[in-house]
Amino acid sequence: MSGGPDNGAAAPGGRAGRRGARWLVLAIPYLWLLVFFLVPFFIVLKISLSMTALAMPPYVPVFDLAKGIDNVVAGIRQFTTDNYVWLIEDALYVRAYLSSLWIAAVSTFLLLVVGYPIAYGMARAPRRWQAMLVMMVILPFWTSFLIRVYAWIGILKKEGLLNQMLLALGVIDDPLTILNTNTAVYIGIVYSYLPFMVLPLYAALERMDDTLLEAAADLGCPPVQAFWKITFPLSMPGVIAGCFLVFIPVTGEFVIPDLLGGSETLMIGKTLWAEFFANRDWPVSSAVAVVLLVILVVPIVLFQNQEAKRAEREGR
Amino acid sequence: MATKALGPMRRKFAPWDDPAARPFIEFRNVTKRFGDFTAIDNLSLIIYEREFFALLGPSGCGKTTLMRMVAGFEEPSAGQVLLDGQDLAGIPPYRRPSNMMFQSYALFPHMSVEANIAFGLRQARMPKGEIDARVEEMLNLVKLKPFARRRPDQLSGGQRQRVALARSLAKKPKVLLLDEPLGALDKKLREETQFELTDLQQTLGLTFIIVTHDQEEAMTMADRIAVMDHGRIEQIATPAEIYEQPASRYVADFIGDINILEGRVAAADSASIRMECGGAGTTVLAAPANSVAAGQTAWFAIRPEKVSIALAPPTEAAVNCVGGEVWDIGYLGDVSIYHVRLATGATIKSTVSNHTRMIERPITWDDKVWLSWTPDAGVVLTR
Ligand SMILES: Nc1ncnc2c1ncn2[C@@H]1O[C@H](COP(=O)(O)OP(=O)(O)O)[C@@H](O)[C@H]1O
Numbered sequence: 001m002s003g004g005p006d007n008g009a010a011a012p013g014g015r016a017g018r019r020g021a022r023w024l025v026l027a028i029p030y031l032w033l034l035v036f037f038l039v040p041f042f043i044v045l046k047i048s049l050s051m052t053a054l055a056m057p058p059y060v061p062v063f064d065l066a067k068g069i070d071n072v073v074a075g076i077r078q079f080t081t082d083n084y085v086w087l088i089e090d091a092l093y094v095r096a097y098l099s100s101l102w103i104a105a106v107s108t109f110l111l112l113v114v115g116y117p118i119a120y121g122m123a124r125a126p127r128r129w130q131a132m133l134v135m136m137v138i139l140p141f142w143t144s145f146l147i148r149v150y151a152w153i154g155i156l157k158k159e160g161l162l163n164q165m166l167l168a169l170g171v172i173d174d175p176l177t178i179l180n181t182n183t184a185v186y187i188g189i190v191y192s193y194l195p196f197m198v199l200p201l202y203a204a205l206e207r208m209d210d211t212l213l214e215a216a217a218d219l220g221c222p223p224v225q226a227f228w229k230i231t232f233p234l235s236m237p238g239v240i241a242g243c244f245l246v247f248i249p250v251t252g253e254f255v256i257p258d259l260l261g262g263s264e265t266l267m268i269g270k271t272l273w274a275e276f277f278a279n280r281d282w283p284v285s286s287a288v289a290v291v292l293l294v295i296l297v298v299p300i301v302l303f304q305n306q307e308a309k310r311a312e313r314e315g316r
Numbered sequence: 317m318a319t320k321a322l323g324p325m326r327r328k329f330a331p332w333d334d335p336a337a338r339p340f341i342e343f344r345n346v347t348k349r350f351g352d353f354t355a356i357d358n359l360s361l362i363i364y365e366r367e368f369f370a371l372l373g374p375s376g377c378g379k380t381t382l383m384r385m386v387a388g389f390e391e392p393s394a395g396q397v398l399l400d401g402q403d404l405a406g407i408p409p410y411r412r413p414s415n416m417m418f419q420s421y422a423l424f425p426h427m428s429v430e431a432n433i434a435f436g437l438r439q440a441r442m443p444k445g446e447i448d449a450r451v452e453e454m455l456n457l458v459k460l461k462p463f464a465r466r467r468p469d470q471l472s473g474g475q476r477q478r479v480a481l482a483r484s485l486a487k488k489p490k491v492l493l494l495d496e497p498l499g500a501l502d503k504k505l506r507e508e509t510q511f512e513l514t515d516l517q518q519t520l521g522l523t524f525i526i527v528t529h530d531q532e533e534a535m536t537m538a539d540r541i542a543v544m545d546h547g548r549i550e551q552i553a554t555p556a557e558i559y560e561q562p563a564s565r566y567v568a569d570f571i572g573d574i575n576i577l578e579g580r581v582a583a584a585d586s587a588s589i590r591m592e593c594g595g596a597g598t599t600v601l602a603a604p605a606n607s608v609a610a611g612q613t614a615w616f617a618i619r620p621e622k623v624s625i626a627l628a629p630p631t632e633a634a635v636n637c638v639g640g641e642v643w644d645i646g647y648l649g650d651v652s653i654y655h656v657r658l659a660t661g662a663t664i665k666s667t668v669s670n671h672t673r674m675i676e677r678p679i680t681w682d683d684k685v686w687l688s689w690t691p692d693a694g695v696v697l698t699r
C-alpha cells in the first residue's frame with residue numbers, strides 16, 4: 001500500500017481486492033503451520049493429557065465428533081496431568097532429558113571444533129575449488145542417513161575396520177570397545193551433523209574481507225592473534241547459526257544413540273521410543289514429546305531472534 | 317591548489333638535491349611479477365625522510381603494488397626494498413614500522429570507532445592511559461569525537477575515511493602509506509582533508525607516500541611526484557617541474573592540458589632549437605634541451621595558458637606565431653579555452669584568464685586569430 005492521497009473512495013473494490021490478495025499470501029504460511037505443525041501438536045498434546053487404556057487406540061478419552069459436542073466436553077473433563085507428574089516423579093525421565101541436553105551440548109562443541117577448521121580451509125581455498133568443496137560436504141546427503149550410520153557399526157565394532165587397522169599398525173594389542181558406548185554416539189553425531197555446522201560457518205567466513213587481516217597485520221597483529229581478534233568474532237553469526245542448527249535436532253536424536261549407543265547411553269529419543277513401542281504407553285510418550293518441545297522452544301526462539309537481528313543488520 | 321596557501325608556510329625542503337642526504341625508503345631495481353604479468357618493472361626510487369611523496373598514474377600501473385611492497389603484503393620478485401638502510405625482505409607486515417590506510421578503509425566492522433583507532437596501540441602494548449589519550453587526540457584530529465562509540469556501519473563514507481586515517485596515524489608511524497585515501501569523498505570534503513593531511517604530515521614530521529590517480533591532488537599535496545606507467549617510473553620531480561618540464565609526452569599529457577606539435581629538429585645548439593612542425597605548418601623556436609640533435613623527430617609541448625591569442629598578427633618576428641580560426645570556445649568561469657584550427661587542420665588550444673567581467677568578448681567563433689608564444693614557453697620532448 002503506497003501512501004499518497006487516499007484513492008480508496010474512488011476505487012473501493014480495487015483496494016479491498018488487493019488487501020484480500022495480500023491476506024491470502026500471508027495466510028498460506030500460517031495455513032501450512034496450522035496443518036503440519038499445530039494440528040499434530042494438539043493431537044499429541046491431547047493424547048498426553050489422556051489415560052492409558054487397554055484399547056485401540058490405547059488411551060481414553062477418544063473424541064468422536066459424530067457423537068456431538070457433548071462427547072467432546074465430557075472428554076475434556078476427563079483430561080489429567082498425571083502423565084506429566086509421572087515424568088517429574090520418575091528420575092529416569094529427568095535424567096534422560098539432562099543427559100540428552102548434555103550429549104547435545106558436547107556434540108555441538110565437538111562439531112564446532114571439527115567443523116571450524118574445515119569451513120576455514122574451504123573459505124581460504126582458491127575460489128575455483130570452493131564450489132567443489134561445498135559439494136563434497138553435501139555429497140553424503142545423497143545416500144541414506146540410516147545406511148551411513150550402519151556403516152559406522154562396521155567401522156567401530158570389535159572386529160571392525162578401525163580395530164583391524166589399529167591392530168595391524170601395532171598401535172593397540174587388544175581391540176578397543178567403541179561400539180555401543182557414548183564415544184560411538186559422539187562419532188556418529190559429529191559425522192552426521194557436520195554439514196549443518198560447516199555450511200553456516202563457511203558462509204560467514206567466505207564473506208569476510210581479507211584486507212581486514214592485512215589491516216590487522218599492518219597495525220602489528222601477528223596472524224594467530226588476528227584470527228582471534230578479527231576472523232573469529234566476525235564469524236560469530238556462523239558459529240551461532242551452526243550451533244543452534246546442530247544442538248536442536250541432536251537433543252531429540254534417536255537413530256544414532258539407538259544404533260551406535262549402548263545401555264549407558266541415555267537419550268530422551270530412546271526413552272520416547274521405548275515408551276511408545278515397547279510399553280505402548282501413548283499418553284506418557286506424548287507427554288515426553290511435549291516436554292521435549294517445550295525445552296527446545298528456548299533455544300529455538302533464541303536462534304530465531306539471532307537470525308532476525310542478523311537479517312536486519314545485513315538488510316541495511 | 318589554493319588549499320596549500322591556507323596551510324603553514326611550506327619549509328624549504330629539497331633533500332633530493334642534496335647528494336649527502338640519506339635515503340629513507342629505497343627501491344633498488346625492484347621487479348614484481350604476478351605469474352607472467354610484470355606489475356613492477358625494474359624500478360628504482362628513493363624517498364627521503366619527512367617527504368610527502370605521491371605516486372601518480374593510471375589505474376593498473378602498479379601504484380598499489382609498490383605500496384604493498386613497503387607494507388610487506390607483497391615481496392619483490394627481484395631487487396630490494398630498503399627502509400632506513402635495512403633490507404625489508406622477509407620482515408612480515410606486523411613487524412614493519414609503516415602503517416597503511418587502505419583504499420577500501422578496511423575498518424574492523426565489529427569494533428567501535430574508538431576500538432578501531434586503539435587497535436594498533438593495544439597491539440603495541442601501550443599503557444592504557446596513554447592509549448586513551450592518543451585515541452582522544454586522534455578523534456579530535458579527525459573531528460569524530462561524537463562518533464567514538466559508533467560502529468563503522470553507522471558512519472557515512474566520509475566519516476569512515478576519517479576513521480581509517482586516524483587508525484593509520486594513531487601509532488605515528490615512521491612511514492604512512494595512503495592508498496587513494498580521498499577517492500570516495502566529494503570535492504569540498506576532499507580539499508579540506510587534503511589540507512589536513514599536509515598539515516599533519518608537517519606537524520608530526522612523518523614520511524607520507526600517497527597513491528592517487530588524481531593529478532590535482534598530487535600537485536596540491538606532494539613534495540615530489542612520481543608519474544608511473546606500466547610498472548615503470550616515467551618521471552620523478554616536484555609538482556612544478558613535472559608541470560613545466562615534463563620528461564615525455566606521456567607525462568606532459570597526463571598532467572594538465574597541453575598542445576603537442578610533432579616535428580623535425582632543423583637545428584639545435586646551446587642557445588636554441590629550431591623545429592619544423594609540418595602538422596602545424598610552422599617553424600618553432602624553442603629553448604635548448606639536452607640530447608636533442610638536428611634531424612631527429614621531436615615534439616614541441618606547450619601549455620594552453622602559455623599561448624597568446626590575438627586578432628592581429630604580432631608586429632615582431634615571424635617565429636612562434638601561427639594563424640588560424642576560432643573553432644570552439646570553452647567557458648570555465650575563471651578561464652576560457654579557445655580551440656583554434658590552423659590552416660593544416662591541426663588544433664591548438666589557448667586559455668585566456670577572464671580577469672575582467674566581459675559580457676561581450678572581442679574574440680569569438682570563426683574569428684581569424686593569431687597564436688604566439690615566447691621561445692621558452694614550451695619544451696622540446698624526444699619521447
Ligand atoms: N595479487 C595479484 N595477482 C595478479 N595480478 C595482480 C595482483 N595484484 C595486482 N595485480 C595486477 O598488477 C597490476 C597493478 O596493480 P595495482 O598495483 O593494483 O595498480 P594500481 O594501484 O596502480 O591501479 C594490475 O594490472 C593488476 O591486475
Ligand SMILES: [Mg+2]
Nearest residue numbers: 379380419495
Ligand atoms: Mg590501486
